[in-house]
Amino acid sequence: MKKTNPVMACITAQESCERIIVKAKELANHLNTALEVVSVQPKRMEATKRAREMKCLEYLSKKTDCAITVIYSEHPLDSLATHAASMDPVHIFTGQQSNESAFVGKLSVLCDTPISMITSETVFTIPPRSSVATLRIV
Numbered sequence: 001m002k003k004t005n006p007v008m009a010c011i012t013a014q015e016s017c018e019r020i021i022v023k024a025k026e027l028a029n030h031l032n033t034a035l036e037v038v039s040v041q042p043k044r045m046e047a048t049k050r051a052r053e054m055k056c057l058e059y060l061s062k063k064t065d066c067a068i069t070v071i072y073s074e075h076p077l078d079s080l081a082t083h084a085a086s087m088d089p090v091h092i093f094t095g096q097q098s099n100e101s102a103f104v105g106k107l108s109v110l111c112d113t114p115i116s117m118i119t120s121e122t123v124f125t126i127p128p129r130s131s132v133a134t135l136r137i138v
Contacts, residue, residue, distance in 0.1 A: 004031070004032075004033045004034075004090070005033065005087070005088050005089055005090045006028065006033055006034040006035060006036040006087055006089050006090070007024050007025075007027050007028040007031065007033060007034070007035050007036070007089060007090060007091045007092075007093070008024070008035075008036045008037075008038060008084060008087060008089035008091070008092045008093070009021050009023075009024035009025075009035065009036070009037045009038070009092075009093045009094075010038050010039075010040075010080055010092060010093065010094045010095075011037060011038070011039050011057075011060070011068070011094075011095070012039060012095065013039060013041070013052075013053035013054070013056040013057050013060075014056065015056060015059065015060070016095070016120075017060060017095060018060055018063060018064060019118055019120070020093050020094065020095055020118045021035075021037055021060060021064045021066055022064065023093055023116070023118050023123065024037070024091075024093040025064065025066065027091055027093075031090065033090065035066055036069065036087055036089065037060075037061075037064075037066050037067065037068045037069065038068070038069045038070075038071060038080065038083060039057055039068055039069070039070050039071070040070075040071045040072075040073055040076035040079050040080060041053060041070055041071070041072055041073075042072070042073075042074060043072045043073060043074055044074075054070075057070065069083075071083060076103075077103060077106055077107060077110075080107060081107060081110040081111060084107075084110075084111045084113070085110075085111070088113075089111075089113055090113065091113060091114050091115075091116065092107070092111065092113055092114070092115045092116070093115075093116050093117075093118060094107075094115065094116070094117055094118070095117065095118055095119075096117050096118065096119040096124075097117065104117055104126065108126050108128075112128045113128050114126065114127055114128050
């Protein structure tokens with residue numbers, strides 16, 4: 001595998017996140033680069049819920065044959081942006097956000113890389129800021 005910037009997959013502890021990892025892995029393989037799978041978990045969580053979440057992440061790791069980096073933070077967006085800045089990924093994958101969530105929009109402002117949201121049937125991609133043309137009116 002080449003030592004280049006990785007493809008990054010941001011997941012939660014849900015079995016449905018397998019599709020995010022699979023799509024990210026496909027692109028990483030196509031680009032012959034590494035895959036970085038990341039999950040941000042709250043620092044404080046009830047023990048049985050933490051065990052359930054870790055068991056799900058372990059299941060996803062084994063099922064997709066991918067290591068998963070777990071970051072413990074009460075500020076998931078800031079933590080992901082910091083991690084992404086250190087990894088400098090060529091592409092970021094995440095799940096579909098709810099209508100109330102501004103997560104992907106904020107992440108796209110903080111990270112100048114394409115971000116793809118994976119739904120059950122579709123992939124939506126937001127281009128990096130640097131590729132968006134600016135209209136100049138004279």
